[in-house]
Amino acid sequence: MKGLFTLAFKLLVNDRGKFAALIIGITFAMFLMVQLTSIFAGILQKASANIINLGARVWIMDPAVNNPLNSIPLPDTVLAAVRSIDGVAYAVPVYSGASLVKLNNGTYQPVTVIGLDDTTLVGRPQLLEGKIEDIYGENAFIVIKDQEYVKLGNPTLGTTFELNDHRGVIVGIAQVTTSGLFGMPTLYTTYGRAIQYIPTQRFTAAYILVEPKSEADIPHIKAQVAALGYLALTKEEFIHRVSNYYKFQTGVGTNILIMTVTSFLVGLSISGQTFYTFVLENLDKFGALKAIGAKNRELIYMILFQAGFTGLTGYGLGVGLSSLLINIAVRKVPGYAGTITFFNLGLALMMLLIIVCFSSYIAARKIIRVEPFEIFRG
Amino acid sequence: MAAVAIQAENLDKWFGEGEARTYAVRQVNFTVPFGQMFYIVGPSGSGKTTLLSMISGILRPNGGRVVVAGEDIWRLSPDALATFRLHTLGFVFQDYHLFPRLTTLENVAIPLILQRWEWSKAMAAAQEMLAVVGLQDRGELRPMQLSGGEQQRVAIARALVAKPTIIVFDEPTASLDGATGKMIIGFVKHDILNDHRCILIVTHDNRIFPYADQMLHMEDGAVVKLDTGGSLEK
Ligand SMILES: Nc1ncnc2c1ncn2[C@@H]1O[C@H](COP(=O)(O)OP(=O)(O)OP(=O)(O)O)[C@@H](O)[C@H]1O
Ligand SMILES: [Mg+2]
Numbered sequence: 329m330k331g332l333f334t335l336a337f338k339l340l341v342n343d344r345g346k347f348a349a350l351i352i353g354i355t356f357a358m359f360l361m362v363q364l365t366s367i368f369a370g371i372l373q374k375a376s377a378n379i380i381n382l383g384a385r386v387w388i389m390d391p392a393v394n395n396p397l398n399s400i401p402l403p404d405t406v407l408a409a410v411r412s413i414d415g416v417a418y419a420v421p422v423y424s425g426a427s428l429v430k431l432n433n434g435t436y437q438p439v440t441v442i443g444l445d446d447t448t449l450v451g452r453p454q455l456l457e458g459k460i461e462d463i464y465g466e467n468a469f470i471v472i473k474d475q476e477y478v479k480l481g482n483p484t485l486g487t488t489f490e491l492n493d494h495r496g497v498i499v500g501i502a503q504v505t506t507s508g509l510f511g512m513p514t515l516y517t518t519y520g521r522a523i524q525y526i527p528t529q530r531f532t533a534a535y536i537l538v539e540p541k542s543e544a545d546i547p548h549i550k551a552q553v554a555a556l557g558y559l560a561l562t563k564e565e566f567i568h569r570v571s572n573y574y575k576f577q578t579g580v581g582t583n584i585l586i587m588t589v590t591s592f593l594v595g596l597s598i599s600g601q602t603f604y605t606f607v608l609e610n611l612d613k614f615g616a617l618k619a620i621g622a623k624n625r626e627l628i629y630m631i632l633f634q635a636g637f638t639g640l641t642g643y644g645l646g647v648g649l650s651s652l653l654i655n656i657a658v659r660k661v662p663g664y665a666g667t668i669t670f671f672n673l674g675l676a677l678m679m680l681l682i683i684v685c686f687s688s689y690i691a692a693r694k695i696i697r698v699e700p701f702e703i704f705r706g
Numbered sequence: 707m708a709a710v711a712i713q714a715e716n717l718d719k720w721f722g723e724g725e726a727r728t729y730a731v732r733q734v735n736f737t738v739p740f741g742q743m744f745y746i747v748g749p750s751g752s753g754k755t756t757l758l759s760m761i762s763g764i765l766r767p768n769g770g771r772v773v774v775a776g777e778d779i780w781r782l783s784p785d786a787l788a789t790f791r792l793h794t795l796g797f798v799f800q801d802y803h804l805f806p807r808l809t810t811l812e813n814v815a816i817p818l819i820l821q822r823w824e825w826s827k828a829m830a831a832a833q834e835m836l837a838v839v840g841l842q843d844r845g846e847l848r849p850m851q852l853s854g855g856e857q858q859r860v861a862i863a864r865a866l867v868a869k870p871t872i873i874v875f876d877e878p879t880a881s882l883d884g885a886t887g888k889m890i891i892g893f894v895k896h897d898i899l900n901d902h903r904c905i906l907i908v909t910h911d912n913r914i915f916p917y918a919d920q921m922l923h924m925e926d927g928a929v930v931k932l933d934t935g936g937s938l939e940k
Contacts, residue, residue: 331819331828335812342807616803619764620864621792622820623785701765704755704876706800 329629336630337637343606350602350638351645354683357595358646358676361588365672366654368574368584370665374509375574376567378424378442381504382451384537386549387566388419391559394573399424401531406558410536413552415545420445421533423522426512429480430490437479440514441491443522450537453516458485458500463518470500472514474507475662494525511663592679595642596686603635603687607694612703619700628692632684635691639684647673711775711872711904712738712761718769719756719927730756732927734770736920740871741901743894743917746908748924754908755876757924761906762795762874763787775871792820796865800877802857804849810860811836811845817868835863838897855886862890866898873898875907884913891917 341347373380375395379387388410390400402421410419423443428436444451444463452460453472462468469491471483480489487498496515508514517525523532538560540546546562553560561569575581607614614627647668654666719731731753738744746754759765761772763779772779775794782790796817804813815832819825836842839859841852849857858878865873875894879887891907891914899905907914915921923931 329822331823331825334825335808335816335819338812339805339807610805612801613803613805616797616799617816617820618788619762619791619797619799620817620820621788621790621795623788626820701759703799703803704759704764706876 332626332630333633336633339610339630340606340634340637346602346606347638350599351642353598353602354595354639354642354680355645355649357591357598357683358643358680359649360591360646361595361676361679362647362650362668362672363653363666364584364587364591365675366650366666366668368580369669369672370667371509371580372567372571372574373506373667374665376570377504377506377508378440379563379566379570380506381453382422382442382537384422384451384535384539384563386538386540386546386560386562388536388538388553388558388560389534389566391557393559394577395570399534401528402533402536402558403531404533406556407533407536409556410538410549410553413549415541415548417539417541418448418450419536419538420448420450421519422451422535422537423519423526423532424534425522425526425528427491427526429496429513429515431481432487432489433481438512439480439491440508440510440512441522441526442514442516443519444516445537446518446520449518450539453502453504455500455502460500462499463516465497465499467495467497468499468517468521469496470502470516471498472504472507472516473501474504474514476507476511476513478662479511480513491525492527496525507663509665592683595679596683599635599638599683599687600690603631603691604694607631607691611694611698614695615698615700615703618698619703624696627695628688631691631695632688635684635688639680643677643680647676709740710737710773711740711742712736712744712906713773714757714761714770715772716770717757717760717767717772719753719760719765719767729927731760731767734924734927734929736922736929736932738904738906738920740904741899742919743899743905743907745915745918745921746906746924747910747915747921748930750910752924753927754924756927758874758876758906758908762797762872763791792817793868794870794872796868796870796873798858798861798865798873798875798878800880802849802861804857804860804864806848806850808848809846810841810849810852813849813860814863814867816864821868832863832867835867836860838866839863839893854881855890858882858886858890862894862898871903873903873905875905875909877909877911878907879909879911879914887911888913 393400407421425441427439427441429439430436456473463470483498485498489496540549550560651668657664657666714734714736717731717734720727720729722728734757746757748754760767766780777790779787811829811832814835815828818828818831833845836845839862841856841859895917921933922929
């Protein structure tokens with residue numbers, strides 16, 4: 329078999345023009361596919377930044393919430409009701425809202441303000457500078473050091489600013505795993521201070537964060553919350569809901585889908601076309617091989633080997649190119665959204681397999697049909 | 707008489723069905739012993755290629771029997787028949803059908819590769835065979851870099867490399883000039899043919915007729931004459 333594969337390999341790479349077209353075509357298709365889906369994955373991840381960063385197991389929200397940006401305030405009675413549900417270890421409110429900060433140089437900057445439950449500070453970020461207890465100090469805020477941090481003028485401990493005519497002071501610098509999609513710096517403070525500083529409606533809690541006593545309690549909690557007329561989602565479900573919002577309710581998902589399908593079709597047609605031409609050009613030789621005693625099966629293995637080899641090479645190059653670019657972009661472009669996930673890689677690999685199978689199929693079909701007798705007849 | 711290499715019995719081949727049925731080969735019988743050059747000659751469309759294909763296990767007859775080297779070949783399964791061809795028959799096609807993207811050496815080695823030989827051993831054997839046809843220093847060239855006669859010799863080397871006992875030529879001199887054609891067939895007769903081999907040649911080319919041991923004349927699919935006057939070579 330090794331000899332047959334060597335032969336197949338030589339037939340493939342010795343035709344430099346076609347081999348180059350194949351590799352470039354598949355590499356390009358794979359690159360685009362991985363790149364596009366990674367950008368989308370990056371957008372989705374950033375869109376769910378709060379959910380990921382606050383890290384609560386179960387989130388309670390108004391059923392109309394589909395996107396963490398437009399949270400709908402919950403009445404305090406819900407908090408009390410949730411706390412009395414069996415299986416709830418604890419439940420705390422969290423504030424999440426946007427506001428304007430006036431910097432010392434007089435300019436305004438929109439920010440996201442997260443207000444953590446005063447007693448427990450559930451969802452606190454990991455501090456790089458300062459102590460978490462300082463959040464209880466007068467006018468205290470913690471700033472997140474992410475790509476948007478510079479927009480606040482690179483504040484240090486003690487930097488002051490104004491927020492709705494209230495004085496604010498930075499008491500801590502923290503980091504979170506995921507920064508937001510909307511290019512706004514994030515400030516953390518206590519729930520109490522957040523609703524005091526930022527004008528709100530009668531209802532104030534954006535979400536209620538729940539820690540169940542055990543995983544088994546979650547279905548019960550969800551049912552009880554539903555009975556109250558609200559929605560309880562696990563962290564994963566909430567992220568999924570946000571993804572679906574971007575996938576299906578905004579143009580982003582559709583466009584990425586169209587582009588991904590297009591690059592798939594480009595790869596498919598280049599590869600299919602090239603393999604077909606390759607077989608067509610060598611059809612008489614394949615017929616001669618059959619006359620000499622090659623079995624259809626062996627010729628198909630050769631084609632599969634060629635298609636598999638070019639496919640995997642193109643996949644490797646495409647994925648490599650994409651990770652390289654995303655890596656550079658993440659480092660150089662603030663707020664760049666792009667994450668290569670295993671799902672993306674798997675999806676591209678699946679597309680590749682379809683391309684390989686399709687190309688082999690149309691090539692093999694031609695080879696199976698060639699009659700050695702026709703070769704003799706000339 | 708020497709052992710029988712090929713025996714054809716009542717061979718029939720037709721194309722089309724019903725009204726449109728036309729016979730390409732009808733009731734052909736002959737026997738070729740080992741050690742002979744057997745020619746199939748006749749006008750265009752007389753059924754020579756069809757007959758040759760049936761004898762060499764490439765085209766299934768509609769009727770009759772072909773026994774090659776003791777094997778009733780059309781009773782074999784398609785895979786077994788392919789294996790039989792690979793080990794027993796060597797083919798030289800009119801247009802050679804060499805892979806243009808492979809070297810001469812690699813082209814010659816193909817039957818051995820199909821026989822699952824190791825690559826390096828196959829190349830060594832192919833090199834020896836190239837030497838037999840006098841092209842030992844052309845192994846690394848591509849077929850297109852060779853002359854027509856040289857390509858023909860490469861095709862012969864490929865047909866011989868697996869040491870088949872039956873070698874089949876279809877119009878071997880059609881693309882060659884007269885002198886080269888004669889030279890090649892002379893070479894085949896003197897250096898390739900031996901007591902354990904049998905060579906079948908389909909040809910129009912009467913300049914190479916003198917090398918024949920038997921000559922089957924066909925017309926409209928039927929045998930009109932069988933010359934068995936021994937070697938006609940002067
Ligand atoms: N696949 C086919 N379908 C229909 N008719 C065919 C087919 N193959 C061969 N024939 C017919 O069979 C007859 C014999 O053809 P064959 O190719 O064997 O002739 P030939 O003697 O080799 O001719 P040439 O010297 O031109 O090569 C011809 O009439 C041809 O048209
Ligand atoms: Mg013919």
